[in-house]
Amino acid sequence: ETGVTQTPRHLVMGMTNKKSLKCEQHLGHNAMYWYKQSAKKPLELMFVYNFKEQTENNSVPSRFSPECPNSSHLFLHLHTLQPEDSALYLCASSQAQDSYGYTFGSGTRLTVV
Amino acid sequence: AQSVTQLDSQVPVFEEAPVELRCNYSSSVSVYLFWYVQYPNQGLQLLLKYLSGSTLVKGINGFEAEFNKSQTSFHLRKPSVHISDTAEYFCAVSNFGNEKLTFGTGTRLTIIP
Numbered sequence A: 001e002t003g004v005t006q007t008p009r010h011l012v013m014g015m016t017n018k019k020s021l022k023c024e025q026h027l028g029h030n031a032m033y034w035y036k037q038s039a040k041k042p043l044e045l046m047f048v049y050n051f052k053e054q055t056e057n058n059s060v061p062s063r064f065s066p067e068c069p070n071s072s073h074l075f076l077h078l079h080t081l082q083p084e085d086s087a088l089y090l091c092a093s094s095q096a097q098d099s100y101g102y103t104f105g106s107g108t109r110l111t112v113v
Numbered sequence B: 001a002q003s004v005t006q007l008d009s010q011v012p013v014f015e016e017a018p019v020e021l022r023c024n025y026s027s028s029v030s031v032y033l034f035w036y037v038q039y040p041n042q043g044l045q046l047l048l049k050y051l052s053g054s055t056l057v058k059g060i061n062g063f064e065a066e067f068n069k070s071q072t073s074f075h076l077r078k079p080s081v082h083i084s085d086t087a088e089y090f091c092a093v094s095n096f097g098n099e100k101l102t103f104g105t106g107t108r109l110t111i112i113p
Helices: none
Strands: A004-007 A010-013 A018-025 A031-037 A044-050 A053-057 A064-070 A073-079 A087-094 A108-112 B003-005 B010-014 B019-021 B024-026 B031-038 B044-050 B056-058 B064-068 B073-078 B087-095 B107-112
Touching: A004 A087, A010 A018, A018 A031, A018 A087, A031 A073, A044 A064, A044 A073, A053 A064, B003 B087, B010 B019, B019 B107, B024 B073, B031 B064, B031 B073, B044 B056, B044 B064, B044 B073, B073 B087
Parallel strands: A010 A108, B010 B107
Antiparallel strands: A004 A018, A018 A073, A031 A044, A031 A087, A044 A053, A064 A073, A087 A108, B003 B024, B019 B073, B031 B044, B031 B087, B056 B064, B064 B073, B087 B107
């Protein structure tokens, strides 16, 4: 158990479906992140939240919609995805303004069919 | 801006042989350096980190890394690898007072029995 829990671990969805990924941490961290990891591509930072406020959006398509209701929870709402969105989605947390590194969850393996 | 270069995308090594995974970084300010490991279908796990002090840092699973400021490097080493070390390894850098990590593209370590 890494301290950051992601659910579900695996998700298969059609292009017209709406689904959500959930991330939860109980480490007392106040910064949370979504990363996308595709085969043979570098880790892509998608969104950053500090103290529940979105501080970074790296030109992510609007079919991905993040939500951070509190410092312990982060969601990624998905709708009308494309097959190229199939990837491992990783959540991480850290202390804001702290350089001591991230704690990652185990990821959600998403397949869009 | 900071950046990380992992020159080797794949490194095959015989079991019980030593290994070195290379990481070079660039930054205009003082840095913190990290190595993460990712086992198949898992999230990233922190192996070790350099924050300050001794330039030789020891981590989990028998890995160590040496910070070399003059060569802007933070190479990861292990004197004798095991089959269970098969994974992808990521080097990352952050600046003092800034939680944002910049990751390298990863090195896939394959252990040959």
